[in-house]
Amino acid sequence: MKAKYREKLLVHKVQENKDNEAFGELYDLYIEKIYRFVFIKLSNKEEAEDITSDVFLKTWNYLIADKKQLEIKSFSGLIYRIARNTLVDFFRHKSVRREYGIETLEDIGEDSELIEKIDVKHEVDNIMHVLKKMKREYQEIILLRYIEELSIAEIAEILEKRKTNVRVTLHRALKILKELLSKEASRL
Template sequence: MIKPGSFQEKILIGRLRMKDKDAFGELYDIYIDKIYRFVYFKVSSSAEAEDLTSQIFLKVWQLILDNKIKTGQSFQAFLYTLARNTVIDFYRHSRKEKGDISLEEAADISAAGEIEKEIDIKIEMERLSLKLKKLKSEYREALVLHYINELSIKEIAEILNKKRGAVRVLLHRAVNSLKEILK
């Protein structure tokens, strides 16, 4: 598997700039789970997260076709920035809040023998999501980017349009706030 930021990924991005559909498919495979997780922690609905994740990758492909991807920015930072902005747009245009995942949705994404395991994972994700919702949105976003999506301080700074030092302080405060909530 190709890792984000690796030399192989840079080659894929070069192919992507030449509108290579196979390269897009490979980058999609690398990032789909990470972007879905990022979006899911923001919307707390698997159906909405799937829809938004699809929209994000459609936007990426359209931006590629229109030659609007910057060459200096890391692809991962670009993708997370696009995901973040898509979620913001979703909340701007959405008046209603959607709640918890239904058992039908959990069963749809589970194999027959793994339903219980998937439900347990969903319950834990919901619990974590509820705890994270008690944090300020900027704290929650920083924690999800760093600890769940495993982005570096530099990448988070690029996504949030902040200095690295400010991101370190933000993460420190977010961790302390989460510790207080978990007590």
């Protein structure tokens, strides 16, 4: 069964029957993705877990609300938009201004792979360091496209922008990222 069709079927079951099992399947499909999306923005495990739980609760409430005439085009677009808005609320209410963080590599693995993994971690750290210097809008669009691997259409739905605007913003963001990475490399 095609993944998107299965997703639509699960969403329909939740909307029509308040089906906990169907929502559980959606939860299993998205928990890691949403947690990663939130954690990258917060760099705090406990806060990321709390906000991720809140996102799923808000998603459940949205789906079971009496909006039967409202068709959800993309569940991923819906849940990422809820996650994004929940983060905005979190920053607004807590007056917290944090920059993106990155998960530490805990299990380095075999010694033969150690150097390669350290190099990759260094490169990722460098990119994240440079990404922090960019406007929040550019950071977000790069993370959604390349970390979360969302399509332009999904990003447009999450950000509530036209696909053309998303493409232009992504192009500008990548251009600035490349320039900043070049400057960073020339300093080393």
